[in-house]
Amino acid sequence: AQTVTQSQPEMSVQEAETVTLSCTYDTSESDYYLFWYKQPPSRQMILVIRQEAYKQQNATENRFSVNFQKAAKSFSLKISDSQLGDAAMYFCACITSGSRLTFGEGTQLTVNP
Amino acid sequence: DVKVTQSSRYLVKRTGEKVFLECVQDMDHENMFWYRQDPGLGLRLIYFSYDVKMKEKGDIPEGYSVSREKKERFSLILESASTNQTSMYLCASSFTIRSSGNTIYFGEGSWLTVV
Numbered sequence: 001a002q003t004v005t006q007s008q009p010e011m012s013v014q015e016a017e018t019v020t021l022s023c024t025y026d027t028s029e030s031d032y033y034l035f036w037y038k039q040p041p042s043r044q045m046i047l048v049i050r051q052e053a054y055k056q057q058n059a060t061e062n063r064f065s066v067n068f069q070k071a072a073k074s075f076s077l078k079i080s081d082s083q084l085g086d087a088a089m090y091f092c093a094c095i096t097s098g099s100r101l102t103f104g105e106g107t108q109l110t111v112n113p
Numbered sequence: 114d115v116k117v118t119q120s121s122r123y124l125v126k127r128t129g130e131k132v133f134l135e136c137v138q139d140m141d142h143e144n145m146f147w148y149r150q151d152p153g154l155g156l157r158l159i160y161f162s163y164d165v166k167m168k169e170k171g172d173i174p175e176g177y178s179v180s181r182e183k184k185e186r187f188s189l190i191l192e193s194a195s196t197n198q199t200s201m202y203l204c205a206s207s208f209t210i211r212s213s214g215n216t217i218y219f220g221e222g223s224w225l226t227v228v
Contacts, residue, residue, distance in 0.1 A: 009153065033215050043201070045219040091155060093217070097210045099144045099163040101217065102172075105155035 002027045004094050006104035013082045014112050020067075021077045021107045023092030031097040034068070034075045039089040039106075048090070051075065079109075087111045116140075119204050119220035126227050132191040134223050136204030142218070144207045145187035147171075147179060149200040150222070156203060162187055163209070194227045201225075 004025045013019035025034065036048040051059045051068050058066050063083075067076045079086055089108050095101040120135035136145065144163050148156040148171075158171030160179040168179050176198060180188045187206075191198055204220040 006155075031210060033210060035217065037217075043222050045203075045205075045217075047216060050216070095207070095210055095215070095217070099161060099209060100158070100169070100171075101144070101146055101161065101205065101207070102158060103148070103156040105153065 002029075002094065002096065002100055002102045004092055004102045004104040006090075006092055006107050008107045009105070010108045010110070012110040012112060013079070015082055015084060017082055018078060018080045019082055019109065021079075021090055021092075021109070023075045023077070023104055025073050025075060025092070025094045025102075027073075027094060027096055029096040029098060033095050034066075035093040035095070036064070036066070036075075036077045037091045037093060037103075038086075039091060041088075045091075049077065082111050084111050084113060117204055117206050117218050117220040119202075119223045121223050122221065123224045124226070126191075126194050126225065128195060128227055130191075130194050130227075132194050132225065132227075134189040134191075134202055134204075134225070136187045136189070136206075136220055137185050138187075138206040138218065139185065140206065140208075140218070141184065142206040143184075143209050145181065146205040146207075147177075147187065147189045148203045148205070149173070149198075150203055151200050159189065191225075194225075196227050199225060199227045 092104040146161040147159045162181040
């Protein structure tokens with residue numbers, strides 16, 4: 001079975017500070033992509049960052065970066081210089097070559113002014 | 114812009130009714146997915162499809178069925194709606210993983226209340 005686990009139901013961070021959201025996954029396939037999606041109160045899913053499993057280099061997108069530890073099956077998201085607009089539910093997800101797309105339980109991020 | 118369109122945003126159905134939730138995408142995506150989202154449980158995969166007429170069970174298929182007769186349309190069917198199926202249902206689509214620029218696209222969600 002393919003699983004994605006987010007062990008932090010809620011996190012909070014001060015504006016301008018850095019926060020790390022944790023995610024672990026398990027899949028028997030060697031070919032897969034990992035994602036972080038953001039879901040604001042509007043419920044629209046917004047892609048934050050994407051990582052191909054075959055790439056060793058950690059993906060970065062402006063203030064967002066990941067720490068991809070393939071052997072440990074860990075895929076954490078670091079948000080630097082947090083902004084009020086970063087407050088949302090964050091989902092970690094994994095899609096494999098078998099087309100199965102699995103999400104974690106989500107982490108609700110609060111940004112305090 | 115890629116669009117994933119869910120036919121109904123808000124529905125109220127009675128227990129025992131048959132319910133159809135429709136999802137249409139306009140990007141010729143091979144993969145289509147149906148999830149339900151409940152507080153504290155994240156997005157749980159109900160069914161997915163990787164080609165026309167092909168479907169696979171997700172993690173919570175009980176009480177649901179799906180249909181994919183055309184590549185662009187993926188329907189979720191609740192044969193006999195029950196109150197525990199009250200939830201937000203989210204459709205998504207994507208190319209296969211081997212396509213470059215793999216990205217998942219989502220609909221806006223369908224809020225279903227079963228009374």
